[in-house]
Amino acid sequence: MNINLTLIVQLISFALFVWFCMKFIWPPIIGALDARKKQIADGLAAAERGKHEQELAEKRAKELLAETKEQAAELIAQAQKRASEIVEESKGEARAEGQRLLEAARAEIDQEVNRAKEQLRAQVVALAVSGAGKVLAREIDAKAHADLLDDLVANL
Amino acid sequence: MAVEGEALTASGYIKHHLQNLTFGLHPENGWSIAHGPEEAREMGFWALHLDTIFWSVGLGVLFLWWFHKVGKQASAGVPGAAQNFAEWIIDFINDNVRGSFSGKNDMIAPLAFTLFIWILLQNLMDLVPVDLIPYLATAIGIPYMKVVPTTDPNATFGMALGVFGLVLFYSIKMKGAKGFAAELTLHPFESKNPIVKLLFIPINLLLEGVNLIAKPVSHSLRLFGNLYAGEMIFILIAIMYSGGFFLATFGVALQWAWAVFHILIVLLQAFIFMTLTIVYLDMAHHVPDDH
Numbered sequence: 001m002n003i004n005l006t007l008i009v010q011l012i013s014f015a016l017f018v019w020f021c022m023k024f025i026w027p028p029i030i031g032a033l034d035a036r037k038k039q040i041a042d043g044l045a046a047a048e049r050g051k052h053e054q055e056l057a058e059k060r061a062k063e064l065l066a067e068t069k070e071q072a073a074e075l076i077a078q079a080q081k082r083a084s085e086i087v088e089e090s091k092g093e094a095r096a097e098g099q100r101l102l103e104a105a106r107a108e109i110d111q112e113v114n115r116a117k118e119q120l121r122a123q124v125v126a127l128a129v130s131g132a133g134k135v136l137a138r139e140i141d142a143k144a145h146a147d148l149l150d151d152l153v154a155n156l
Numbered sequence: 157m158a159v160e161g162e163a164l165t166a167s168g169y170i171k172h173h174l175q176n177l178t179f180g181l182h183p184e185n186g187w188s189i190a191h192g193p194e195e196a197r198e199m200g201f202w203a204l205h206l207d208t209i210f211w212s213v214g215l216g217v218l219f220l221w222w223f224h225k226v227g228k229q230a231s232a233g234v235p236g237a238a239q240n241f242a243e244w245i246i247d248f249i250n251d252n253v254r255g256s257f258s259g260k261n262d263m264i265a266p267l268a269f270t271l272f273i274w275i276l277l278q279n280l281m282d283l284v285p286v287d288l289i290p291y292l293a294t295a296i297g298i299p300y301m302k303v304v305p306t307t308d309p310n311a312t313f314g315m316a317l318g319v320f321g322l323v324l325f326y327s328i329k330m331k332g333a334k335g336f337a338a339e340l341t342l343h344p345f346e347s348k349n350p351i352v353k354l355l356f357i358p359i360n361l362l363l364e365g366v367n368l369i370a371k372p373v374s375h376s377l378r379l380f381g382n383l384y385a386g387e388m389i390f391i392l393i394a395i396m397y398s399g400g401f402f403l404a405t406f407g408v409a410l411q412w413a414w415a416v417f418h419i420l421i422v423l424l425q426a427f428i429f430m431t432l433t434i435v436y437l438d439m440a441h442h443v444p445d446d447h
Contacts, residue, residue: 005202006311008314026266
């Protein structure tokens, strides 16, 4: 239990140990701890940022979807309107075309009727003349009575 | 267990266990290893306790080597088991320092760490069976071997004086020689009257001086006393082994119980020594603002 030189040796080794610890042990381990702390903090911040960004993206997607839906509805409405317009137009055109065809047919029919009448008249005249000629063959000169006969034809 | 030539009595056994392996300048034998307490005492100051130095320096080098090894490979990535353990201890020390030390000094945490681990390891040598290492040492011809360095007041005073030196250094550095002197002489009795103030100076110096000197003394004796008493009880229990079957059985149970309890003391004393160091140095850094 004597106090002796051991005390000095202990004092010196203590000082050396503290110095060594301060120089070679403390910095790398504390450095690693701090670096990890920073990494974790960065990671957490990044996660937070990612979450925030995701929220924003979701919001944007929702907005975009609503907009698109609106546009689609508008387009459909336009298309329907256009379709009904087209149908109406076609109906009008068809009606006009029908009318035109009808009128053409009618005109043709009239023409045909007129032509038939003309032929019929000519034939009746010929028949009448031949009949009358047969009846009057002896008394009537065809040349003398030509005016009469023409007048008759015109009145038929 | 005991060296030849020494009677195998209870008191001889105890004395043998409490004797350091002393190497020093003996007035008659010159530089030699002391063969007993008397020779060791005759060597006076110029003697070394080889066992204390061997175990304390050995343990110190051991833990510094281990932490240095871990520190070299330390990375910020996922830590391995060793790094995890080292970080756990260092975080614990750091928390303690941050809790008790308000100033800014990068030396305090490594200092506290070194003290805590070093003292803990030295104290833990107490849990090695008291006779084991001395017996082995005797077998290879070493007459005395005290394996717990902290039961040697030289070791505890060495550390406490180191801390005391730092306290003085930082007291003067932070407060200035004048501020430090004022702290020692103008407290606790104060007066506005210059003459009364002058009269108070010696009283204050006496009170504060005792206060200051008591720090390293109590600091080291607390650790030494606790460990010395613990070691003593282990030795006393060990004596029971030679006292017949029943005493020996009882001794085994007691030894176990005391070892379990001693784990607490071992840890607690290392922690107290570290905490007091931090507190003393915090006081040294604290500049009073009312003067």
